[in-house]
Amino acid sequence: MLINENLIDMNLEADTKEEAIKKLAQMAYKEGRVNDIDRYVEAVLKREAEYSTSVGFGVAIPHGKTDAVNEPFLGFAKVKGIDWSAPDEKPVDLVFIIGVPEAQAGNEHLKILAKLSRRLMKDDFRQLLRQASSKKDILAAVQEAVA
Amino acid sequence: MKSVIVSVPFEEGLHARPASEVSKLCQSFSSDIKFINGDIEANPKSTLGLLTLGATKGTEIKVEISGDDEAEALKAIEAFFQRKDLI
Known part of the structure; x- marks a missing residue:
């Protein structure tokens, strides 16, 4: 499974995108999807430095492909309006994070x-x-979306 | 209306920096622009729209442009898909 309830945070406390990315990476580490938090975060932030992964509508999809990832995963967190250098300049409150092993990254x-x-x-x-208040509802919706 | 078929030259496909840059390029024209991959049609002025195409390297994208600056937009978009510095 790409995503599970342990890869979802309904109220992630983060003031900056760097902080949000680090906390999401920790979730993936605890789930055994990432074997080296620092290297994974570095790969994600390197991309962020080249261009913003905000896609508008209050959504950002940071991602990293690196061998610091054991198996592909998708994480999700709701945050309180973070500046993500969005094209529409809107703060981001929904964050999806993707991790893919280097070898599989094609x-x-x-x-x-x-x-x-x-x-x-x-x-x-x-x-x-x-609006969803349970991880279960989010998980069902996201799983259906990426099925 | 002008149209052209371009092939995605970028190693990682049309996302990340190439998507972000082509989106900015398309936003600089007033014409209506569509990128079409099979049965998926997207507005390339939106990064999210571009991502819906799931265009990998080698994917052929049909570009349709209509508006006052369609000729300039066509030229610029064709040139973008030739760029070597983004590969």
């Missing part, structure tokens, strides 16, 4: 991104993520 994360993006284009999906 098309795997592009496929996950495409499926997730198709659903994120829809207002009702974003609303569901914002």
